[in-house]
Amino acid sequence: DGGITQSPKYLFRKEGQNVTLSCEQNLNHDAMYWYRQDPGQGLRLIYYSQIVNDFQKGDIAEGYSVSREKKESFPLTVTSAQKNPTAFYLCASSTGTGGDDGYTFGSGTRLTVV
Amino acid sequence: EDQVTQSPEALRLQEGESSSLNCSYTVSGLRGLFWYRQDPGKGPEFLFTLYSAGEEKEKERLKATLTKKESFLHITAPKPEDSATYLCAVQDVLGNNDMRFGAGTRLTVKP
Numbered sequence: 001d002g003g004i005t006q007s008p009k010y011l012f013r014k015e016g017q018n019v020t021l022s023c024e025q026n027l028n029h030d031a032m033y034w035y036r037q038d039p040g041q042g043l044r045l046i047y048y049s050q051i052v053n054d055f056q057k058g059d060i061a062e063g064y065s066v067s068r069e070k071k072e073s074f075p076l077t078v079t080s081a082q083k084n085p086t087a088f089y090l091c092a093s094s095t096g097t098g099g100d101d102g103y104t105f106g107s108g109t110r111l112t113v114v
Numbered sequence: 115e116d117q118v119t120q121s122p123e124a125l126r127l128q129e130g131e132s133s134s135l136n137c138s139y140t141v142s143g144l145r146g147l148f149w150y151r152q153d154p155g156k157g158p159e160f161l162f163t164l165y166s167a168g169e170e171k172e173k174e175r176l177k178a179t180l181t182k183k184e185s186f187l188h189i190t191a192p193k194p195e196d197s198a199t200y201l202c203a204v205q206d207v208l209g210n211n212d213m214r215f216g217a218g219t220r221l222t223v224k225p
Contacts, residue, residue, distance in 0.1 A: 006157075031211060033212065035215075040123075040217060041217055042118065042201070042214075042215035042216050042217045042218065043158075043201070043203075043215040044215075045212055045213075045214075048210070048211075048212050050210065050211065056210065058212065090157050090158070092157075094211070096211065099145075099146055099163060099165075100163055101160060101163075102148050102150065102160035102161075102163060103148075103158075103160065103213065104160070105150075105157030105158050105159070106157050107155075107156055107157050108155070108156065108157050110155075
């Protein structure tokens, strides 16, 4: 079955540590996205990529980095510069515009600072 | 800047009690308005896309409608399994296919 896989499901980060969240899709989608979800707030866009080897900053890119070396993969690194990283992170993918089918989301990674 | 506001924040219904959720939006030009369902600890699941005012789409007990300023998600005779958070999102014609999401409405249906 086609889908989008995020790992790990839970992640704990120590102060000053970089961590990487994995996102893999086998839907042959061109576009991939990273969103952050905090309680009581809507999903906020961190980074997105419409083609391999190209990506753009979203509304809250500071303290995060991404790469898109393969169509299937779009990992997100939460760096030590991100001062409040505790949140639920969602990866999504779509065809070019995500129109008729919307985005397909992964099941999320919950990151906690310890 | 595009804005999406959903109301109410939370809604509690008895099984069979129909109601509507509201999504008000501001965009330069609407490419599409999207509804998603999200269960606790899971990623959102796509429900509908609406493109132009007057359009309606239905799926089981859900019907989404669209005007130039807002969208409604009507829930007819809800069941406990309809309990979830419902998210609204918009795409702007001047954007890059990214979506801006509202904060969601948390629906609870009691048996």
